[in-house]
Amino acid sequence: MSHESTYxxxxxxxxxxxxxxxxxxxxYDSFGDFPTPKNLNYWYTFGGILSxxxxxxIVTGIILAMHYTPxxxxxxxxxxxxxRDVNYGDIMRYAHANGASMFFxxxxxxxxRGLYYGSYxxxxxxxxxxxxxxxxxxxxxxxxxxxxxxxxxSYWGATVITSLFSxxxxxxxxxxxxxxxxxxxxxxxxxxxxxxxxxLPFLIAGAVILHIWALHIPGNANPTGVExxxxxxxxxxxxxxxVKDGFAIVVFFILFAAFLFYMPNSxxxxxxxxxxxxxxxxxxxxxxxxxxxxxxxxxxxDFNFLFISSKLGGVIVMFSSLIxxxxxxxxxxxxxxxxxxxxxAAKLWFVLFVADCVFLGWLGGQVAEQPFILFSxxxxxxxxxxxxxxxxxxxxxxxxxxxxxxxxxxxxxxxxKKAAISATPEPVAQPAE
Amino acid sequence: xxxxxxxxxSVGDHGEETTRRDFIHLMAIGATGAAVLAVGVPAIHxxxxxxxxxxxxxxxxxxxxxxxxxxxxxxxxxxPVFIRRRTEExxxxxxxxPISALKDSKSRNENLTGSEEATDTNRVVKPExxxxxxxxxxxxxxxxxxxxxxxxxxxxGWFCPCHGSHYDIAGRIxxxxxxxxxxxxxxxxxxxxxxxxx
Ligand code: HEM
Ligand code: FES
Numbered sequence: 001m002s003h004e005s006t007y008x009x010x011x012x013x014x015x016x017x018x019x020x021x022x023x024x025x026x027x028y029d030s031f032g033d034f035p036t037p038k039n040l041n042y043w044y045t046f047g048g049i050l051s052x053x054x055x056x057x058i059v060t061g062i063i064l065a066m067h068y069t070p071x072x073x074x075x076x077x078x079x080x081x082x083x084r085d086v087n088y089g090d091i092m093r094y095a096h097a098n099g100a101s102m103f104f105x106x107x108x109x110x111x112x113r114g115l116y117y118g119s120y121x122x123x124x125x126x127x128x129x130x131x132x133x134x135x136x137x138x139x140x141x142x143x144x145x146x147x148x149x150x151x152x153x154s155y156w157g158a159t160v161i162t163s164l165f166s167x168x169x170x171x172x173x174x175x176x177x178x179x180x181x182x183x184x185x186x187x188x189x190x191x192x193x194x195x196x197x198x199x200l201p202f203l204i205a206g207a208v209i210l211h212i213w214a215l216h217i218p219g220n221a222n223p224t225g226v227e228x229x230x231x232x233x234x235x236x237x238x239x240x241x242x243v244k245d246g247f248a249i250v251v252f253f254i255l256f257a258a259f260l261f262y263m264p265n266s267x268x269x270x271x272x273x274x275x276x277x278x279x280x281x282x283x284x285x286x287x288x289x290x291x292x293x294x295x296x297x298x299x300x301x302d303f304n305f306l307f308i309s310s311k312l313g314g315v316i317v318m319f320s321s322l323i324x325x326x327x328x329x330x331x332x333x334x335x336x337x338x339x340x341x342x343x344x345a346a347k348l349w350f351v352l353f354v355a356d357c358v359f360l361g362w363l364g365g366q367v368a369e370q371p372f373i374l375f376s377x378x379x380x381x382x383x384x385x386x387x388x389x390x391x392x393x394x395x396x397x398x399x400x401x402x403x404x405x406x407x408x409x410x411x412x413x414x415x416x417k418k419a420a421i422s423a424t425p426e427p428v429a430q431p432a433e
Numbered sequence: 434x435x436x437x438x439x440x441x442x443s444v445g446d447h448g449e450e451t452t453r454r455d456f457i458h459l460m461a462i463g464a465t466g467a468a469v470l471a472v473g474v475p476a477i478h479x480x481x482x483x484x485x486x487x488x489x490x491x492x493x494x495x496x497x498x499x500x501x502x503x504x505x506x507x508x509x510x511x512x513p514v515f516i517r518r519r520t521e522e523x524x525x526x527x528x529x530x531p532i533s534a535l536k537d538s539k540s541r542n543e544n545l546t547g548s549e550e551a552t553d554t555n556r557v558v559k560p561e562x563x564x565x566x567x568x569x570x571x572x573x574x575x576x577x578x579x580x581x582x583x584x585x586x587x588x589x590g591w592f593c594p595c596h597g598s599h600y601d602i603a604g605r606i607x608x609x610x611x612x613x614x615x616x617x618x619x620x621x622x623x624x625x626x627x628x629x630x631x
Contacts, residue, residue: 156574160595163573178477182486184511184568192480279506279513281574283594299596302610309612311571368596368610 003219006033030216035234036241037222039411043117044220045248046110052249053103054208058201060096061145068148070194072187075150076275094264100142101267102256104290107135112354115328118337119221125329127214132325134207139291141200144193146288151272156285158185158193164298167312184278224410225337226403233407284367292364293357294318297383299368300376317380324387331387333395336403343398353386486510491631493623496562504579506567509630513567514618515579515591516628519602523589524560527553527603535614536606542617551614556603558622564630565604566618569593571611576600591615 007025009015018025067086069078082089111131114120120128147158162179166172181188219228228234235241259267267289271282287295301313308316324331339347360379366372404410492509496516499505504517519527532538532550539548540555549555557563567575571593577583578591578600586592586599588607593600598609605614620630 156595160572160574163571177482178480180482181480182482182511186486186511188483188486278508278511279575281577281593281595285574285595299610302596310610311612314610 003029003033003035005029030212030237031242032236032238034216034237035219035228035231036237037220037228037233037407038235038240039222039224039407040220040241040244041223042244042248043109043113043223045245046106046113047215048245049106049249049252050103050110051208052252053099053106054201054204056099057096057103058205060092060099061198061201063092064096065198070148070191072150072190072276075148075190079149091260094260096145097268098256098259098264100145101259101288101290102252103138104142106252107138108290111135115353116339116350117221117223118225118332118334118339120329121225121332121334121337122329123218124214124221127211127218128329129326130207130211130214132322134204134211135325136322137200137204137207141197141204142288142290144197144200146272147190147193148197149272150190150276152274152276152280152282153269153272153285155185155276155278156281157287158189160285161287162189164315164318167309167315169312186278221337222407223338223340224404224407225341226405226407226410229406230408286365289361289365292362293360294321294364296360296364296376297321297380299364300373300380302368302373321380321383324384328387328391331391333392334398334400335395336400341401341403343394343400346394346398349386349390349394352382356382356386491629493627493629495627497626501561506579507630509566509618513575514630515563515565515567515604515615517563517579517602518561519563523602524553526589527556527601530601530603530605534607536608537613539614540617541614543619544617544621551603551605553603556605556614556617558620562628563602563604564617564620564628565615567591567615569595569598569611570606570613570615571596571598571609576615 005025005028007018007022007028009018009024014024017023064082067078067082067089069075079093082093084090086092114128114131143157143161147154162176162185165179166176168175177183179189180186181192222228269286269288286292295318298314298318301317302310303313304310305313334342334346336342339350356379360376360383363372363376363379404413489510492507494507494516496505496518499516499518501518502520504515506513506515508514530553532552535551538551540551541547542549542556544558545555553560567579569576572595574593574595576586576591576593576598578585584592584594586608588599588601590602590604590607591600592598593609593611596610598611599607600611600615601607603614604617606612618630620628623629
């Protein structure tokens with residue numbers, strides 16, 4: 001639905017510019033008049049929230065970079081210097097650290113939204129794939145950023161995660177040395193991580209542009225999963241969704257502010273306030289919360305399988321759990337997009353899957369002992385079984401409910417239902433949304 | 434394509450024939466490929482350890498102050514190395530462990546080829562001194578067991594708390610996710626009290 005442009009340059013300057021670089025037209029067509037399904041709910045506001053998160057990370061990040069020193073002897077000190085001496089430095093650092101957590105909260109909700117409403121299905125496969133690329137880039141960025149303060153968790157997290165590469169047969173050890181630039185995580189490692197941590201967010205920004213481009217070809221999906229049929233099904237993005245997204249962003253900021261101003265350290269690990277010490281490993285290495293589900297899967301494989309060692313097995317399972325997301329559009333065989341019109345069984349399995357991911361996250365924070373290892377193995381197995389077996393089978397076996405003929409019809413019937421239930425004396429149809 | 438080739442009389446209708454243009458394409462692609470390689474190799478290789486890192490490759494340690502039953506940690510190449518002076522009982526216990534009880538049966542001794550059997554004798558230069566790189570072969574944590582009061586694990590050697598790997602008194606993996614025995618770094622005794630690592 002790449003729609004006809006309706007932009008009319010208002011002034012002589014705009015007309016002049018429009019002939020040479022139609023950039024205002026691009027903005028207007030994308031975020032002004034863009035026809036958007038009129039039934040989007042708040043689950044659809046996370047895209048806007050994510051864009052704001054990215055901007056916050058880039059702005060606070062560049063500010064921190066002006067005061068930070070990427071050297072093993074000074075990194076920790078320079079972060080303390082930011083916290084104690086730099087004007088508003090503590091706020092900047094806390095905003096960046098908690099901002100990363102907020103970013104991941106939003107991206108996980110955004111992704112589960114996609115899963116529930118089948119947003120990745122034809123014709124939005126590329127949109128989904130670019131989303132997964134963004135997600136992986138985000139993880140890489142956050143991982144390298146966490147190394148920069150050079151605390152104990154920074155150092156040991158970096159050691160454990162980069163050592164994963166040594167599991168690769170034949171080239172593993174050389175690859176690890178190449179990544180480290182030495183024989184252990186050290187100054188060269190810190191330097192390159194800093195360079196990359198600065199670079200990757202801009203790659204993410206580029207990928208977000210592709211993501212939105214891919215969104216604007218078919219246009220937004222929506223909770224019914226029924227495509228837009230006519231102009232009646234849509235509203236112009238501005239003011240309807242600028243306001244809705246804006247409201248959601250404000251609510252999101254309240255949550256952010258609660259962390260930032262009242263519990264800025266609650267999501268971090270206290271050990272990262274101990275300077276890195278290559279001779280002493282912390283008792284219990286835990287990554288940041290948003291990596292925990294994947295960490296649980298990594299540790300779940302504590303047995304050799306055929307010729308695959310437990311170490312390589314863990315790495316394969318962890319990376320597969322991400323790679324598999326690329327194939328979701330083809331694994332889901334459902335005839336309808338949205339879970340709204342799918343069988344109760346499909347909904348229940350979906351809820352179990354979400355619970356499984358949360359459970360994995362909890363397990364990732366536990367010590368690597370029984371019974372947690374067994375639980376991690378079961379939860380990991382379910383993660384893959386859901387995506388590889390249950391999802392495809394459900395789609396083939398179930399009979400979906402009847403879809404509404406159009407978005408408008410659905411919106412109107414909802415309004416009528418609501419009016420009937422509330423049975424107030426004034427059953428006047430309200431304007432949709 | 435056609436607008437260009439129309440002006441090229443040599444192309445004509447012999448679409449299949451090799452033309453001078455094909456040759457130019459081939460050469461251009463080849464040269465670009467070579468250039469990418471020539472730029473790519475330095476661009477990647479710069480990531481490898483630099484000369485100053487490689488220069489720190491050896492280290493001499495005075496071991497005269499270590500009593501029987503004690504152990505120390507020293508840094509070598511940015512990694513901890515454990516030097517333990519073992520007791521008589523510990524040496525005997527390590528010698529009696531059958532190879533069949535080991536998870537990794539290779540010596541991992543860089544003073545030898547590394548692939549002979551992981552007997553205690555193949556893991557030492559002098560039986561009294563057990564010298565291993567203190568990096569867990571799982572994901573690189575520093576196992577406990579060197580400092581006084583540390584947990585030494587179920588096999589009385591070293592214990593890696595990260596994911597629960599137990600090493601015996603010869604630094605051999607006995608239980609847990611680590612795949613290999615602790616590595617024995619290359620070393621030699623310069624005198625009775627000084628050992629050179631690397
Ligand atoms: C920096 C991270 C991201 C940003 C800034 C971003 C931005 C956006 C925006 C602005 C939208 C349109 C509004 C909406 O529907 O929410 C959108 C839609 C979408 N995003 Fe993302 N996104 C990001 C990451 C991801 C990830 C990680 C995935 C999934 C793997 C994903 C999957 C999707 C899908 C499937 C849609 C289409 C939703 C629909 O129209 O039904 N996005 N994204
Ligand atoms: S790093 Fe030692 S057990 Fe995992």
